[in-house]
Amino acid sequence: MExxxxxxxxxxxxxxxxxxxxxxxxxxxxALTKITEAGRYRIVVDMAGLDFISxxxxxxxxSTQKTCRRYNRGExxxxxxxxxxxxxxxxxxxxxxxxxFPDATSAVGNF
Amino acid sequence: MTTLTFPGRFDSLPMIADFVRMSAQEAGLSSFQIYAVxxxxxxxxxxxxxxxxxxxDIGNIECGCVITEKGLTIILRDTGRPxxxxxxxxxDLNSSLAERSDHGLGLYFIRQWMDAVDFExxxxxxxxxxxxxxxNQT
Numbered sequence: 002m003e004x005x006x007x008x009x010x011x012x013x014x015x016x017x018x019x020x021x022x023x024x025x026x027x028x029x030x031x032a033l034t035k036i037t038e039a040g041r042y043r044i045v046v047d048m049a050g051l052d053f054i055s056x057x058x059x060x061x062x063x064s065t066q067k068t069c070r071r072y073n074r075g076e077x078x079x080x081x082x083x084x085x086x087x088x089x090x091x092x093x094x095x096x097x098x099x100x101x102f103p104d105a106t107s108a109v110g111n112f
Numbered sequence: 113m114t115t116l117t118f119p120g121r122f123d124s125l126p127m128i129a130d131f132v133r134m135s136a137q138e139a140g141l142s143s144f145q146i147y148a149v150x151x152x153x154x155x156x157x158x159x160x161x162x163x164x165x166x167x168x169d170i171g172n173i174e175c176g177c178v179i180t181e182k183g184l185t186i187i188l189r190d191t192g193r194p195x196x197x198x199x200x201x202x203x204d205l206n207s208s209l210a211e212r213s214d215h216g217l218g219l220y221f222i223r224q225w226m227d228a229v230d231f232e233x234x235x236x237x238x239x240x241x242x243x244x245x246x247x248n249q250t
Contacts (some may be wrong), residue, residue, distance in 0.1 A: 022122070060215075080192070093203075
């Protein structure tokens with residue numbers, strides 16, 4: 002798994018590639034927590050290069066979504082979901098909990 | 113049957129996934145089915161490390177792959193704590209964000225995405241046998 006973080010004026014983009022499982026999910030969690038701890042709550046997670054996500058990865062997303070949505074101060078949105086990743090989110094019932102955009106540019110434009 | 117033994121650590125998960133993906137391809141499963149099998153095996157192994165062993169480096173995970181006429185059967189064995197699968201409730205997928213639980217998804221994924229799932233607990237040995245059938249076989 003690789004994580005690239007880019008900070009924009011209105012939001013942060015976290016690009017995740019490779020495999021998010023129980024061994025790598027803590028690193029994703031850490032990257033997201035670093036952003037929210039800096040007081041920034043509008044986050045795009047770009048999944049275009051993601052090969053695999055397990056429930057451990059989903060836990061990192063849901064816990065950050067809870068933090069971001071508190072006091073209506075922001076939210077995590079997702080972009081570029083490959084079909085398999087979209088199927089996992091759907092199976093977990095996560096699709097209604099996140100706005101989903103076709104690509105990172107349109108997701109950034111949402112903020 | 114090809115069986116490999118991996119140390120019960122989270123960084124074994126990508127190697128277990130490679131092994132299972134290769135077997136699933138050989139068994140003739142479709143690309144989405146291969147992904148479904150990879151997910152089920154990853155969740156099962158993460159549960160073994162986290163719950164059966166209660167941590168990393170406590171015991172091994174034995175992973176066997178059997179290619180059958182119908183598809184692929186995977187046999188996972190550990191020597192950790194047994195559990196009663198019937199006591200693990202399905203997560204409430206319609207609950208609000210605030211009420212959404214962080215746990216319980218793993219077993220749900222396994223039950224949803226595999227065609228047959230069977231747990232067997234004997235003293236000192238827990239076995240999970242699960243199968244995925246080729247699309248024209250289901």
